[in-house]
Amino acid sequence: MPDDYGCLPNEAYTDPAYFEQERRTVLSSTWQFAGRASAVPDPGDMLPTSVAATPVFLVRQRSGEIAAFYNVCPHRGAKVLPKPCKSAKTIICPYHTWSYNLDGTLRRRPHFDGADNHDVARDDDGVERPSLWRVRAEVFMDWVFLNLDGNAEPLSTQLQPLVDKLEGYDFANCVYGGELTFDVRTNWKLAHENFLDILHKIGIHPELQKSSPIQTNVRYEWLSDDLAISHHTVEEPFEGRGEGLPGLPGFPESMRRLGLSAHIYPNANLQLWDGQLTLFSCTPLAPDHTIETFSVYFAEEAMGEQHRAHRDAVFEMWRHLNEQDIEPLIWMQEARNIPVFNGGSFSPYWDEMIAKYVEKLKTDTRGFISSMTQAAGSERS
Ligand code: FES
Ligand SMILES: [Fe+2]
Incomplete structure (x- = not known):
C-alpha cells in the first residue's frame, strides 16, 4: 500500500459542510441506487425515494421505461409525490393540485388565473409552462440507479x-x-x-x-x-x-x-x-x-x-x-x-x-x- 495513503479526517464523517460538498460532488457525479424497478411494475406506478439526501421519485412510463424526477413542484416547492402510488394517470401535487403528465410535463393548474379560471395545457397553445425536473436514470437487472449531474459514464x-x-x-x-x-x-x-x-x-x-x-x-x-x-x-x-x-x-x-x-x-x-x-x-x-x-x-x-x-x-x-x-x-x-x-x-x-x-x-x-x-x-x- 503506498505510504501516502491516509484515512479521511474525522470531519469527513461528521461535518455538515463536508456532507454538503459530498452531495454536490461525489454523490451527484456517480450512480446512486434509488429503488427497484419491480417496485413500480405497471404504468403510472410511482415511488418516492432519496439519493444524495435529495428527494426524488420514480415513475413507470406507459412505454415501460422508468423515469425519475426531483420530488419538488415547480410552483411552490411542495413534494409532488409524498407517498407511493399505483397506476396513476397523472401526477398531482397535493398542495395546490397542479397536475403533470407521467413524462413530467405540466397538464393543468386549477384556479391559476383566479377562482374557476383554470390553466389547461394544450399542445398548440404556445404557452411555456414549467415541467418537473427530470433525473438521469438507468436500470441494471432490477435496480434503478440515478445520476444527478447527468455526466457519469453509463452504468x-x-x-x-x-x-x-x-x-x-x-x-x-x-x-x-x-x-x-x-x-x-x-x-x-x-x-x-x-x-x-x-x-x-x-x-x-x-x-x-x-x-x-x-x-x-x-x-x-x-x-x-x-x-x-x-x-x-x-x-x-x-x-x-x-x-x-x-x-x-x-x-x-x-x-x-x-x-x-x-x-x-x-x-x-x-x-x-x-x-x-x-x-x-x-x-x-x-x-x-x-x-x-x-x-x-x-x-x-x-x-x-x-x-x-x-x-x-x-x-x-x-x-x-x-x-x-x-x-x-x-x-x-x-x-x-x-x-x-x-x-x-x-x-x-x-x-x-x-x-x-x-x-x-x-x-x-x-x-x-x-x-x-x-x-x-x-x-x-
Ligand atoms: S406547490 Fe405544487 S401545486 Fe403548488
Ligand atoms: Fe459485518
Missing part, C-alpha cells in the same frame, strides 16, 4: 467488467425475493467501508469466520476505477447463504463454493452466492444518518412454497449479520467526535481496499478542506 459501462468476470451469469433471470432496510446513525461511508472490511468477521461474525474463514478470503481486486471484487470460500454449509436453494441461473461452475463481493463505487455492494444475490446500498440522509437496504434475489425455481424455509433463512442471516454490524458502526461514528482519534490507522494488508476507496473519495470530493482543517493549519503555521 452499464461501469458494471461491464463484473458482467465479464461472471462469464455470462444471467442477472436478468433472478427473481426478487424481498428486502430488508435498516436505519443507522452512522455516516454512509462507514456503512459502505464495513462491507469492504473483511477482517471484522473475526470479531463480530464468528459464524462467518467458521463457515468461510478469512484464511479463504481473496482480497479485493480492482477491475476498474469504480469497481472491485473479492471472494471467499464457503468451507462449511451455512444455510443463510442460500444453502438448499436451487442455484442462480448461469452461476459459473467454478464459483459454486465461492461467495463473491463486488464494490460498486461509491456506495453499493453486490453479494453473490450460488443460491442468492443481494444488492446492498447505503443511502445517505445526513452526516450521521444512513439507510441501509438489502434487496435479495433468488432463482425462479427457488420461489416455490417448498423452499420457503431456506429463503427465510437467508433473510434471517442478513438481519442477524446486520444487527451484529450496527453497534460497531455507531461506535465508529462516535469515534469521529473524539479529538485524539483522527480517522484511524490502516492494516497494510486487509485495509488496502478501504485505503484506496477513501483516496478516490478524496479526489472526487475535489480536495474539500473544511474551515476546521484550515483553522488548524493556520494555527500550526
Whole structure:
C-alpha cells in the first residue's frame, strides 16, 4: 500500500459542510441506487425515494421505461409525490393540485388565473409552462440507479467488467425475493467501508469466520476505477447463504463454493452466492444518518412454497449479520467526535481496499478542506 495513503479526517464523517460538498460532488457525479424497478411494475406506478439526501421519485412510463424526477413542484416547492402510488394517470401535487403528465410535463393548474379560471395545457397553445425536473436514470437487472449531474459514464459501462468476470451469469433471470432496510446513525461511508472490511468477521461474525474463514478470503481486486471484487470460500454449509436453494441461473461452475463481493463505487455492494444475490446500498440522509437496504434475489425455481424455509433463512442471516454490524458502526461514528482519534490507522494488508476507496473519495470530493482543517493549519503555521 503506498505510504501516502491516509484515512479521511474525522470531519469527513461528521461535518455538515463536508456532507454538503459530498452531495454536490461525489454523490451527484456517480450512480446512486434509488429503488427497484419491480417496485413500480405497471404504468403510472410511482415511488418516492432519496439519493444524495435529495428527494426524488420514480415513475413507470406507459412505454415501460422508468423515469425519475426531483420530488419538488415547480410552483411552490411542495413534494409532488409524498407517498407511493399505483397506476396513476397523472401526477398531482397535493398542495395546490397542479397536475403533470407521467413524462413530467405540466397538464393543468386549477384556479391559476383566479377562482374557476383554470390553466389547461394544450399542445398548440404556445404557452411555456414549467415541467418537473427530470433525473438521469438507468436500470441494471432490477435496480434503478440515478445520476444527478447527468455526466457519469453509463452504468452499464461501469458494471461491464463484473458482467465479464461472471462469464455470462444471467442477472436478468433472478427473481426478487424481498428486502430488508435498516436505519443507522452512522455516516454512509462507514456503512459502505464495513462491507469492504473483511477482517471484522473475526470479531463480530464468528459464524462467518467458521463457515468461510478469512484464511479463504481473496482480497479485493480492482477491475476498474469504480469497481472491485473479492471472494471467499464457503468451507462449511451455512444455510443463510442460500444453502438448499436451487442455484442462480448461469452461476459459473467454478464459483459454486465461492461467495463473491463486488464494490460498486461509491456506495453499493453486490453479494453473490450460488443460491442468492443481494444488492446492498447505503443511502445517505445526513452526516450521521444512513439507510441501509438489502434487496435479495433468488432463482425462479427457488420461489416455490417448498423452499420457503431456506429463503427465510437467508433473510434471517442478513438481519442477524446486520444487527451484529450496527453497534460497531455507531461506535465508529462516535469515534469521529473524539479529538485524539483522527480517522484511524490502516492494516497494510486487509485495509488496502478501504485505503484506496477513501483516496478516490478524496479526489472526487475535489480536495474539500473544511474551515476546521484550515483553522488548524493556520494555527500550526
Ligand atoms: S406547490 Fe405544487 S401545486 Fe403548488
Ligand atoms: Fe459485518
